[in-house]
Amino acid sequence: MDDFIIKYISAYIELTPEEEDIIRNQNLIKPFLKDTVLLAEGEHARECYFVLKGCVRRYHIINGEERTTDFYTENQSIIPVSYTTKKPSEYFLSCVEDTVIALGSNERNEELIKQIPKLETMLVQMASEMQAQNQVEMDNFKNLSPEERYRNLTDTRPDLLNRVPLNYIATYLGITPESLSRIRKRISRNR
Amino acid sequence: MDDFIIKYISAYIELTPEEEDIIRNQNLIKPFLKDTVLLAEGEHARECYFVLKGCVRRYHIINGEERTTDFYTENQSIIPVSYTTKKPSEYFLSCVEDTVIALGSNERNEELIKQIPKLETMLVQMASEMQAQNQVEMDNFKNLSPEERYRNLTDTRPDLLNRVPLNYIATYLGITPESLSRIRKRISRNR
DNA sequence: AATAACAATTAGCTTAAGTTAATTTCTAAT
DNA sequence: ATTAGAAATTAACTTAAGCTAATTGTTATT
Numbered sequence: 207m208d209d210f211i212i213k214y215i216s217a218y219i220e221l222t223p224e225e226e227d228i229i230r231n232q233n234l235i236k237p238f239l240k241d242t243v244l245l246a247e248g249e250h251a252r253e254c255y256f257v258l259k260g261c262v263r264r265y266h267i268i269n270g271e272e273r274t275t276d277f278y279t280e281n282q283s284i285i286p287v288s289y290t291t292k293k294p295s296e297y298f299l300s301c302v303e304d305t306v307i308a309l310g311s312n313e314r315n316e317e318l319i320k321q322i323p324k325l326e327t328m329l330v331q332m333a334s335e336m337q338a339q340n341q342v343e344m345d346n347f348k349n350l351s352p353e354e355r356y357r358n359l360t361d362t363r364p365d366l367l368n369r370v371p372l373n374y375i376a377t378y379l380g381i382t383p384e385s386l387s388r389i390r391k392r393i394s395r396n397r
Numbered sequence: 398m399d400d401f402i403i404k405y406i407s408a409y410i411e412l413t414p415e416e417e418d419i420i421r422n423q424n425l426i427k428p429f430l431k432d433t434v435l436l437a438e439g440e441h442a443r444e445c446y447f448v449l450k451g452c453v454r455r456y457h458i459i460n461g462e463e464r465t466t467d468f469y470t471e472n473q474s475i476i477p478v479s480y481t482t483k484k485p486s487e488y489f490l491s492c493v494e495d496t497v498i499a500l501g502s503n504e505r506n507e508e509l510i511k512q513i514p515k516l517e518t519m520l521v522q523m524a525s526e527m528q529a530q531n532q533v534e535m536d537n538f539k540n541l542s543p544e545e546r547y548r549n550l551t552d553t554r555p556d557l558l559n560r561v562p563l564n565y566i567a568t569y570l571g572i573t574p575e576s577l578s579r580i581r582k583r584i585s586r587n588r
Numbered sequence: 589a590a591t592a593a594c595a596a597t598t599a600g601c602t603t604a605a606g607t608t609a610a611t612t613t614c615t616a617a618t
Numbered sequence: 619a620t621t622a623g624a625a626a627t628t629a630a631c632t633t634a635a636g637c638t639a640a641t642t643g644t645t646a647t648t
Contacts, residue, residue, distance in 0.1 A: 268540055275536050290529040296536070326517050333524030338481040340531040345466050345487070348538065348571045349459055352605075373625065380539045385605055387627050543635075562595065576635055578597050 210258050211308055214281060218328040225322050232318055234309040238301050245299040251286035253309050260305025261369055265377075266297045274378040277302070277366055283332070302370055352381045353389050401449050402499055405472060409519040416513050423509055425500040429492050436490040442477035444500050451496025452560055456568075457488045465569040468493070468557055474523070493561055543572045544580050 212226050221229070235258065238244065245251050247267060255262070257278050264276040264284075275297060278284050288295035289312075319325050350358060356379055360367060367375065376386040403417050412420070426449065429435065436442050438458060446453070448469050455467040455475075466488060469475050479486035480503075510516050541549060547570055551558060558566065567577040 266536065266540060273540050275539060285525065285528065287529040287532055290525045296533075326521060330517060330520045330524060333521060333528055334476065334481045337476065337524055337528045337531060338478040340528060340535065341478055342487075344531065344535050344538070345457065347535070348466060349457060349464050371625065382606060383626070384607080384628085388604080391627085564595065573636060574596070575598085575637080579634080582597085 210281070211256065214256075215325075215328060218331055219324050221322075228321050229318070232314060234314075235306065236309060237304065237306045240301055240304050242301045242305075243298060244301065244307075245286055245288070245295055245297075247296060247298055248294045249288070250292065251288035251295055253311050254286065254289050255284040255299075256308040256310070257282050257284070258306040258308055260307075261302040262299055262305060262307075263302045263370070263374060264297055264299055265374075272377065274374045277363075277370060277374075277378065279365065279369075283336070285336070302374070347380070352379055352385060353392070355379045356386065356389050357393070401472070402447065405447075406516075406519060409522055410515050412513075419512050420509070423505060425505075426497065427500060428495065428497045431492055431495050433492045433496075434489060435492065435498075436477055436479070436486055436488075438487060438489055439485045440479070441483065442479035442486055444502050445477065445480050446475040446490075447499040447501070448473050448475070449497040449499055451498075452493040453490055453496060453498075454493045454561070454565060455488055455490055456565075463568065465565045468554075468561060468565075468569065470556070470560075474527070476527070493565075538571065543570060543576060544583070546570045547577065547580050548584070 212221065212229060215221060215229065238260075244255065244262065255278075257280055259280060262278040262284060263274055264278070265272045265274045267273070284299065286295060286299065287293075287297075319329075346358060347355065359375070359379065372386060373383040376383040379386065381389075403412065403420060406412060406420065429451075435446065435453065446469075448471055450471060453469040453475060454465055455469070456463045456465045458464075475490065477486060477490065478484075478488075510520075537549060538546065550566070550570065563577060564574040567574040570577065572580075
Protein backbone atom coordinates (compact mmCIF):
# COMPACT_ATOMS: atom_id res chain seq x y z
CA MET A 207 0.00 0.00 0.00
CA ASP A 208 2.83 2.37 0.88
CA ASP A 209 4.26 1.87 -2.55
CA PHE A 210 1.41 3.79 -4.11
CA ILE A 211 2.72 6.84 -2.34
CA ILE A 212 6.34 6.18 -3.29
CA LYS A 213 5.22 5.75 -6.88
CA TYR A 214 3.17 8.91 -6.78
CA ILE A 215 6.02 10.98 -5.38
CA SER A 216 8.51 9.46 -7.80
CA ALA A 217 6.55 10.97 -10.67
CA TYR A 218 7.68 14.36 -9.34
CA ILE A 219 11.15 13.80 -7.85
CA GLU A 220 13.72 11.02 -7.65
CA LEU A 221 14.01 9.26 -4.33
CA THR A 222 17.00 7.30 -3.02
CA PRO A 223 16.21 3.96 -1.31
CA GLU A 224 16.96 5.61 2.05
CA GLU A 225 14.52 8.40 1.32
CA GLU A 226 11.91 5.88 0.32
CA ASP A 227 12.34 4.26 3.71
CA ILE A 228 11.97 7.54 5.52
CA ILE A 229 8.65 8.08 3.76
CA ARG A 230 7.48 4.54 4.38
CA ASN A 231 8.20 4.94 8.09
CA GLN A 232 6.73 8.40 8.41
CA ASN A 233 3.51 7.87 6.62
CA LEU A 234 0.33 7.05 8.41
CA ILE A 235 -2.05 4.83 6.55
CA LYS A 236 -5.48 4.23 7.97
CA PRO A 237 -8.64 2.44 6.86
CA PHE A 238 -12.01 4.07 7.44
CA LEU A 239 -15.44 2.50 7.30
CA LYS A 240 -18.14 3.74 4.97
CA ASP A 241 -19.89 6.88 6.28
CA THR A 242 -17.02 7.84 8.59
CA VAL A 243 -16.86 11.62 8.83
CA LEU A 244 -13.23 12.68 8.39
CA LEU A 245 -13.94 16.36 8.88
CA ALA A 246 -17.09 18.14 10.05
CA GLU A 247 -18.26 21.69 9.47
CA GLY A 248 -16.93 23.93 12.22
CA GLU A 249 -13.92 21.75 12.99
CA HIS A 250 -10.33 22.73 12.40
CA ALA A 251 -8.67 20.43 9.89
CA ARG A 252 -5.32 19.34 11.24
CA GLU A 253 -4.72 16.72 8.60
CA CYS A 254 -4.65 16.36 4.87
CA TYR A 255 -5.45 13.19 3.00
CA PHE A 256 -4.33 11.06 0.12
CA VAL A 257 -6.90 8.52 -1.04
CA LEU A 258 -5.31 5.12 -1.62
CA LYS A 259 -8.55 3.23 -2.07
CA GLY A 260 -12.22 4.12 -1.85
CA CYS A 261 -14.10 7.38 -2.20
CA VAL A 262 -14.48 10.52 -0.09
CA ARG A 263 -17.27 13.03 -0.58
CA ARG A 264 -17.01 16.70 0.25
CA TYR A 265 -20.30 18.48 1.00
CA HIS A 266 -21.81 21.61 2.48
CA ILE A 267 -25.03 21.78 4.40
CA ILE A 268 -27.12 24.64 3.05
CA ASN A 269 -30.59 25.29 4.45
CA GLY A 270 -30.44 21.86 6.00
CA GLU A 271 -29.69 20.23 2.65
CA GLU A 272 -26.50 18.44 1.71
CA ARG A 273 -24.82 19.88 -1.37
CA THR A 274 -21.99 17.75 -2.69
CA THR A 275 -19.01 19.82 -3.78
CA ASP A 276 -16.45 17.15 -4.64
CA PHE A 277 -15.59 13.49 -4.87
CA TYR A 278 -12.09 12.21 -4.21
CA THR A 279 -11.09 8.73 -5.38
CA GLU A 280 -7.89 6.72 -5.80
CA ASN A 281 -4.69 8.80 -6.04
CA GLN A 282 -6.33 12.13 -5.29
CA SER A 283 -5.16 14.39 -2.51
CA ILE A 284 -7.49 16.34 -0.29
CA ILE A 285 -6.17 19.56 1.18
CA PRO A 286 -9.06 21.02 3.18
CA VAL A 287 -9.40 24.78 2.95
CA SER A 288 -9.46 24.73 6.73
CA TYR A 289 -6.08 22.98 6.74
CA THR A 290 -4.60 25.84 4.73
CA THR A 291 -6.40 28.77 6.33
CA LYS A 292 -6.50 27.38 9.89
CA LYS A 293 -10.11 28.56 10.14
CA PRO A 294 -13.12 26.35 10.95
CA SER A 295 -14.22 24.19 8.07
CA GLU A 296 -17.21 25.25 5.99
CA TYR A 297 -17.79 21.70 4.83
CA PHE A 298 -17.80 18.00 5.65
CA LEU A 299 -15.64 15.19 4.38
CA SER A 300 -17.13 11.74 4.61
CA CYS A 301 -16.38 8.29 3.21
CA VAL A 302 -18.81 7.11 0.55
CA GLU A 303 -17.24 3.63 0.72
CA ASP A 304 -14.80 1.84 2.99
CA THR A 305 -11.71 3.92 2.29
CA VAL A 306 -7.96 3.67 2.87
CA ILE A 307 -6.19 6.97 3.36
CA ALA A 308 -2.64 8.22 3.86
CA LEU A 309 -2.71 11.03 6.40
CA GLY A 310 -0.47 14.07 6.49
CA SER A 311 -0.15 16.73 9.15
CA ASN A 312 1.66 20.03 9.24
CA GLU A 313 4.15 18.85 11.85
CA ARG A 314 4.91 15.58 10.13
CA ASN A 315 5.17 17.21 6.73
CA GLU A 316 7.61 19.81 8.01
CA GLU A 317 9.63 17.06 9.66
CA LEU A 318 9.70 15.15 6.40
CA ILE A 319 10.78 18.20 4.43
CA LYS A 320 13.65 18.74 6.84
CA GLN A 321 14.83 15.23 6.07
CA ILE A 322 14.10 15.36 2.34
CA PRO A 323 14.23 19.01 1.26
CA LYS A 324 13.46 18.29 -2.36
CA LEU A 325 9.95 17.33 -1.24
CA GLU A 326 9.29 21.04 -1.16
CA THR A 327 9.92 21.22 -4.89
CA MET A 328 7.33 18.52 -5.32
CA LEU A 329 4.87 20.40 -3.16
CA VAL A 330 5.19 23.50 -5.32
CA GLN A 331 4.49 21.40 -8.40
CA MET A 332 1.60 19.55 -6.80
CA ALA A 333 -0.03 22.70 -5.51
CA SER A 334 0.42 24.39 -8.89
CA GLU A 335 -1.13 21.46 -10.69
CA MET A 336 -4.07 21.36 -8.32
CA GLN A 337 -4.52 25.04 -8.80
CA ALA A 338 -4.53 24.63 -12.59
CA GLN A 339 -6.94 21.74 -12.42
CA ASN A 340 -9.30 23.63 -10.11
CA GLN A 341 -9.36 26.45 -12.58
CA VAL A 342 -10.19 24.14 -15.47
CA GLU A 343 -12.99 22.56 -13.47
CA MET A 344 -14.40 25.94 -12.54
CA ASP A 345 -14.28 27.08 -16.16
CA ASN A 346 -16.07 23.95 -17.32
CA PHE A 347 -18.73 24.28 -14.69
CA LYS A 348 -19.34 27.90 -15.54
CA ASN A 349 -19.36 27.47 -19.29
CA LEU A 350 -21.47 24.32 -19.56
CA SER A 351 -25.20 23.78 -19.09
CA PRO A 352 -26.38 21.21 -16.51
CA GLU A 353 -26.94 18.67 -19.28
CA GLU A 354 -23.47 19.31 -20.73
CA ARG A 355 -21.97 19.00 -17.26
CA TYR A 356 -23.63 15.63 -16.82
CA ARG A 357 -22.38 14.43 -20.21
CA ASN A 358 -18.95 15.74 -19.34
CA LEU A 359 -18.97 13.80 -16.07
CA THR A 360 -19.98 10.54 -17.73
CA ASP A 361 -17.06 11.06 -20.12
CA THR A 362 -14.39 12.09 -17.64
CA ARG A 363 -15.33 10.11 -14.51
CA PRO A 364 -17.62 7.28 -15.61
CA ASP A 365 -16.60 5.27 -12.53
CA LEU A 366 -18.35 7.78 -10.25
CA LEU A 367 -21.77 6.98 -11.68
CA ASN A 368 -21.41 3.38 -10.59
CA ARG A 369 -20.09 3.97 -7.11
CA VAL A 370 -22.00 7.05 -5.97
CA PRO A 371 -25.78 7.58 -5.56
CA LEU A 372 -27.37 9.86 -8.15
CA ASN A 373 -28.66 12.34 -5.60
CA TYR A 374 -25.05 13.09 -4.64
CA ILE A 375 -24.16 13.43 -8.32
CA ALA A 376 -27.07 15.81 -8.84
CA THR A 377 -26.00 18.37 -6.26
CA TYR A 378 -22.40 17.91 -7.41
CA LEU A 379 -23.60 19.04 -10.85
CA GLY A 380 -25.33 22.01 -9.21
CA ILE A 381 -28.87 20.74 -9.84
CA THR A 382 -31.65 18.88 -8.01
CA PRO A 383 -32.07 15.09 -8.23
CA GLU A 384 -35.35 15.70 -10.08
CA SER A 385 -33.56 17.71 -12.74
CA LEU A 386 -30.93 15.03 -13.12
CA SER A 387 -33.66 12.45 -13.65
CA ARG A 388 -35.15 14.57 -16.41
CA ILE A 389 -31.76 15.09 -18.02
CA ARG A 390 -31.05 11.37 -18.00
CA LYS A 391 -34.43 10.69 -19.55
CA ARG A 392 -33.93 13.37 -22.18
CA ILE A 393 -30.57 11.89 -23.11
CA SER A 394 -31.82 8.30 -23.29
CA ARG A 395 -34.77 9.39 -25.44
CA ASN A 396 -32.41 10.99 -27.98
CA ARG A 397 -30.12 7.98 -27.51
CA MET B 398 6.55 50.25 -7.73
CA ASP B 399 8.98 47.45 -6.93
CA ASP B 400 8.26 47.89 -3.29
CA PHE B 401 4.78 46.49 -3.72
CA ILE B 402 6.39 43.18 -4.57
CA ILE B 403 8.86 43.34 -1.71
CA LYS B 404 5.99 44.11 0.62
CA TYR B 405 3.93 41.29 -0.76
CA ILE B 406 6.73 38.76 -0.39
CA SER B 407 7.56 40.00 3.10
CA ALA B 408 4.12 38.92 4.25
CA TYR B 409 5.29 35.35 3.65
CA ILE B 410 9.02 35.33 4.42
CA GLU B 411 11.63 37.70 5.85
CA LEU B 412 14.02 39.24 3.37
CA THR B 413 17.47 40.69 4.08
CA PRO B 414 18.30 44.00 2.39
CA GLU B 415 20.57 42.11 -0.01
CA GLU B 416 17.79 39.74 -0.94
CA GLU B 417 15.47 42.66 -1.48
CA ASP B 418 18.00 44.07 -3.94
CA ILE B 419 18.23 40.79 -5.78
CA ILE B 420 14.47 40.82 -6.25
CA ARG B 421 14.39 44.45 -7.26
CA ASN B 422 17.03 43.81 -9.92
CA GLN B 423 15.52 40.59 -11.19
CA ASN B 424 11.95 41.64 -11.51
CA LEU B 425 10.52 42.83 -14.76
CA ILE B 426 7.87 45.45 -14.47
CA LYS B 427 6.00 46.50 -17.58
CA PRO B 428 3.07 48.77 -18.36
CA PHE B 429 0.43 47.60 -20.85
CA LEU B 430 -2.20 49.68 -22.59
CA LYS B 431 -5.90 48.94 -22.27
CA ASP B 432 -7.02 46.05 -24.50
CA THR B 433 -3.52 44.59 -24.80
CA VAL B 434 -3.80 40.82 -25.10
CA LEU B 435 -1.27 39.26 -22.73
CA LEU B 436 -2.09 35.69 -23.70
CA ALA B 437 -4.23 34.36 -26.55
CA GLU B 438 -6.03 31.05 -26.91
CA GLY B 439 -3.72 28.52 -28.52
CA GLU B 440 -0.53 30.21 -27.33
CA HIS B 441 1.90 28.73 -24.85
CA ALA B 442 2.14 30.88 -21.74
CA ARG B 443 5.79 31.40 -20.91
CA GLU B 444 5.15 34.02 -18.26
CA CYS B 445 3.12 34.51 -15.12
CA TYR B 446 1.89 37.85 -13.89
CA PHE B 447 1.45 39.91 -10.80
CA VAL B 448 -0.91 42.87 -11.18
CA LEU B 449 0.53 46.01 -9.63
CA LYS B 450 -2.07 48.37 -11.03
CA GLY B 451 -5.05 48.00 -13.32
CA CYS B 452 -7.23 45.06 -14.28
CA VAL B 453 -6.80 41.96 -16.38
CA ARG B 454 -9.70 39.90 -17.68
CA ARG B 455 -9.55 36.20 -18.40
CA TYR B 456 -12.04 34.89 -20.97
CA HIS B 457 -12.87 31.95 -23.19
CA ILE B 458 -14.41 32.18 -26.62
CA ILE B 459 -17.29 29.72 -26.83
CA ASN B 460 -19.38 29.52 -30.00
CA GLY B 461 -17.89 32.83 -31.02
CA GLU B 462 -18.96 34.47 -27.74
CA GLU B 463 -16.66 35.81 -25.06
CA ARG B 464 -17.25 34.26 -21.64
CA THR B 465 -15.41 36.01 -18.85
CA THR B 466 -13.91 33.58 -16.37
CA ASP B 467 -11.95 35.89 -14.08
CA PHE B 468 -10.84 39.39 -13.23
CA TYR B 469 -7.45 40.11 -11.71
CA THR B 470 -6.79 43.44 -10.00
CA GLU B 471 -4.18 45.00 -7.74
CA ASN B 472 -2.01 42.48 -5.85
CA GLN B 473 -3.41 39.40 -7.54
CA SER B 474 -1.20 36.87 -9.28
CA ILE B 475 -2.10 35.19 -12.51
CA ILE B 476 -0.66 31.74 -13.13
CA PRO B 477 -2.07 30.65 -16.47
CA VAL B 478 -3.03 26.98 -16.66
CA SER B 479 -0.91 26.86 -19.81
CA TYR B 480 2.09 28.11 -17.81
CA THR B 481 1.72 25.15 -15.46
CA THR B 482 0.74 22.45 -17.94
CA LYS B 483 2.88 23.70 -20.85
CA LYS B 484 -0.04 23.04 -23.16
CA PRO B 485 -1.70 25.63 -25.45
CA SER B 486 -3.93 28.05 -23.58
CA GLU B 487 -7.68 27.53 -23.64
CA TYR B 488 -8.30 31.16 -22.83
CA PHE B 489 -7.30 34.78 -23.34
CA LEU B 490 -5.88 37.32 -20.93
CA SER B 491 -6.43 40.93 -21.80
CA CYS B 492 -6.13 44.27 -20.05
CA VAL B 493 -9.43 45.93 -19.19
CA GLU B 494 -7.56 49.12 -18.27
CA ASP B 495 -4.04 50.44 -18.64
CA THR B 496 -2.24 47.97 -16.43
CA VAL B 497 1.16 47.63 -14.76
CA ILE B 498 2.40 44.10 -14.32
CA ALA B 499 5.39 42.32 -12.77
CA LEU B 500 6.36 39.44 -15.03
CA GLY B 501 7.79 36.11 -13.97
CA SER B 502 9.14 33.31 -16.10
CA ASN B 503 10.20 29.77 -15.31
CA GLU B 504 13.87 30.48 -15.99
CA ARG B 505 13.97 33.67 -13.98
CA ASN B 506 12.01 32.17 -11.12
CA GLU B 507 14.35 29.19 -10.90
CA GLU B 508 17.32 31.53 -10.99
CA LEU B 509 15.81 33.56 -8.17
CA ILE B 510 15.10 30.47 -6.08
CA LYS B 511 18.73 29.42 -6.46
CA GLN B 512 19.75 32.76 -4.98
CA ILE B 513 17.00 32.89 -2.34
CA PRO B 514 15.97 29.31 -1.54
CA LYS B 515 13.37 30.30 1.02
CA LEU B 516 11.34 31.72 -1.84
CA GLU B 517 10.29 28.15 -2.48
CA THR B 518 8.65 28.04 0.94
CA MET B 519 6.69 31.12 -0.06
CA LEU B 520 5.68 29.51 -3.34
CA VAL B 521 4.23 26.51 -1.53
CA GLN B 522 2.22 28.82 0.69
CA MET B 523 1.07 31.00 -2.17
CA ALA B 524 0.03 28.05 -4.30
CA SER B 525 -1.78 26.48 -1.36
CA GLU B 526 -3.64 29.68 -0.63
CA MET B 527 -4.64 30.11 -4.24
CA GLN B 528 -5.83 26.54 -4.26
CA ALA B 529 -7.93 27.13 -1.15
CA GLN B 530 -9.36 30.32 -2.54
CA ASN B 531 -10.24 28.70 -5.85
CA GLN B 532 -12.10 26.04 -3.98
CA VAL B 533 -14.08 28.56 -1.99
CA GLU B 534 -14.97 30.45 -5.16
CA MET B 535 -16.07 27.25 -6.86
CA ASP B 536 -18.21 26.29 -3.88
CA ASN B 537 -19.86 29.70 -3.81
CA PHE B 538 -20.57 29.62 -7.49
CA LYS B 539 -22.08 26.18 -7.30
CA ASN B 540 -24.17 26.78 -4.21
CA LEU B 541 -25.56 30.21 -5.02
CA SER B 542 -28.23 31.25 -7.52
CA PRO B 543 -27.36 33.84 -10.18
CA GLU B 544 -29.01 36.56 -8.09
CA GLU B 545 -27.13 35.49 -4.97
CA ARG B 546 -23.89 35.42 -6.94
CA TYR B 547 -24.49 38.97 -8.08
CA ARG B 548 -25.23 40.12 -4.54
CA ASN B 549 -22.14 38.29 -3.37
CA LEU B 550 -20.02 40.06 -5.98
CA THR B 551 -21.31 43.50 -5.03
CA ASP B 552 -20.38 42.66 -1.43
CA THR B 553 -16.95 41.15 -1.99
CA ARG B 554 -15.65 43.10 -4.99
CA PRO B 555 -17.71 46.28 -5.27
CA ASP B 556 -14.86 47.98 -7.11
CA LEU B 557 -15.32 45.67 -10.10
CA LEU B 558 -18.78 47.02 -10.83
CA ASN B 559 -17.35 50.46 -11.34
CA ARG B 560 -14.39 49.55 -13.48
CA VAL B 561 -15.73 46.74 -15.63
CA PRO B 562 -18.63 46.75 -18.15
CA LEU B 563 -21.72 44.85 -17.04
CA ASN B 564 -21.68 42.47 -19.98
CA TYR B 565 -18.31 41.17 -18.77
CA ILE B 566 -19.74 40.85 -15.27
CA ALA B 567 -22.74 38.93 -16.61
CA THR B 568 -20.76 36.15 -18.24
CA TYR B 569 -18.45 36.12 -15.23
CA LEU B 570 -21.56 35.32 -13.16
CA GLY B 571 -22.44 32.59 -15.63
CA ILE B 572 -25.49 34.38 -17.06
CA THR B 573 -26.42 36.55 -20.05
CA PRO B 574 -26.34 40.35 -19.92
CA GLU B 575 -30.14 40.30 -20.29
CA SER B 576 -30.49 38.18 -17.18
CA LEU B 577 -28.20 40.47 -15.26
CA SER B 578 -30.35 43.44 -16.24
CA ARG B 579 -33.43 41.67 -14.93
CA ILE B 580 -31.68 40.74 -11.70
CA ARG B 581 -30.55 44.31 -11.14
CA LYS B 582 -34.07 45.54 -11.77
CA ARG B 583 -35.56 42.94 -9.43
CA ILE B 584 -33.16 43.96 -6.69
CA SER B 585 -33.77 47.70 -7.09
CA ARG B 586 -37.56 47.15 -7.09
CA ASN B 587 -37.38 45.39 -3.70
CA ARG B 588 -35.42 48.33 -2.33
C1' DA C 589 -22.58 68.99 -32.27
C1' DA C 590 -23.30 64.93 -34.96
C1' DT C 591 -22.51 60.41 -35.61
C1' DA C 592 -20.92 55.82 -35.11
C1' DA C 593 -19.97 52.01 -32.10
C1' DC C 594 -20.90 49.85 -28.26
C1' DA C 595 -23.37 48.95 -23.73
C1' DA C 596 -27.48 48.31 -21.23
C1' DT C 597 -32.17 47.70 -20.82
C1' DT C 598 -36.71 46.10 -22.11
C1' DA C 599 -40.16 42.97 -24.10
C1' DG C 600 -42.15 38.61 -25.82
C1' DC C 601 -41.58 34.01 -26.31
C1' DT C 602 -39.34 29.41 -25.35
C1' DT C 603 -37.10 26.29 -22.55
C1' DA C 604 -35.59 24.10 -18.58
C1' DA C 605 -34.77 24.16 -13.78
C1' DG C 606 -36.88 24.54 -8.96
C1' DT C 607 -40.58 22.98 -5.88
C1' DT C 608 -43.91 19.95 -3.93
C1' DA C 609 -45.86 15.72 -3.73
C1' DA C 610 -46.94 11.09 -5.14
C1' DT C 611 -45.27 6.75 -6.92
C1' DT C 612 -42.11 3.28 -8.10
C1' DT C 613 -37.76 0.96 -7.52
C1' DC C 614 -33.96 -0.61 -4.89
C1' DT C 615 -31.47 -2.06 -0.67
C1' DA C 616 -30.62 -3.65 3.64
C1' DA C 617 -32.06 -5.71 7.81
C1' DT C 618 -34.72 -8.60 10.40
C1' DA D 619 -39.57 -13.52 2.33
C1' DT D 620 -41.25 -9.38 4.30
C1' DT D 621 -40.85 -4.98 5.46
C1' DA D 622 -38.94 -0.37 6.36
C1' DG D 623 -36.24 3.19 4.62
C1' DA D 624 -33.89 5.38 1.12
C1' DA D 625 -33.23 6.51 -3.72
C1' DA D 626 -34.96 7.47 -8.11
C1' DT D 627 -38.42 8.70 -11.09
C1' DT D 628 -42.61 10.96 -12.57
C1' DA D 629 -46.04 14.62 -12.79
C1' DA D 630 -48.07 19.28 -12.25
C1' DC D 631 -47.13 23.76 -11.45
C1' DT D 632 -44.10 27.96 -10.74
C1' DT D 633 -40.19 30.62 -11.62
C1' DA D 634 -36.42 32.38 -13.92
C1' DA D 635 -33.00 32.02 -17.40
C1' DG D 636 -31.94 31.76 -22.55
C1' DC D 637 -32.88 33.66 -27.03
C1' DT D 638 -34.17 37.12 -30.50
C1' DA D 639 -35.02 41.56 -31.50
C1' DA D 640 -35.96 46.29 -30.73
C1' DT D 641 -35.01 50.45 -28.05
C1' DT D 642 -32.61 53.48 -25.23
C1' DG D 643 -28.25 55.17 -23.15
C1' DT D 644 -23.35 56.10 -23.16
C1' DT D 645 -18.79 57.09 -24.94
C1' DA D 646 -15.49 58.33 -28.01
C1' DT D 647 -14.16 60.41 -32.31
C1' DT D 648 -14.12 63.34 -35.88
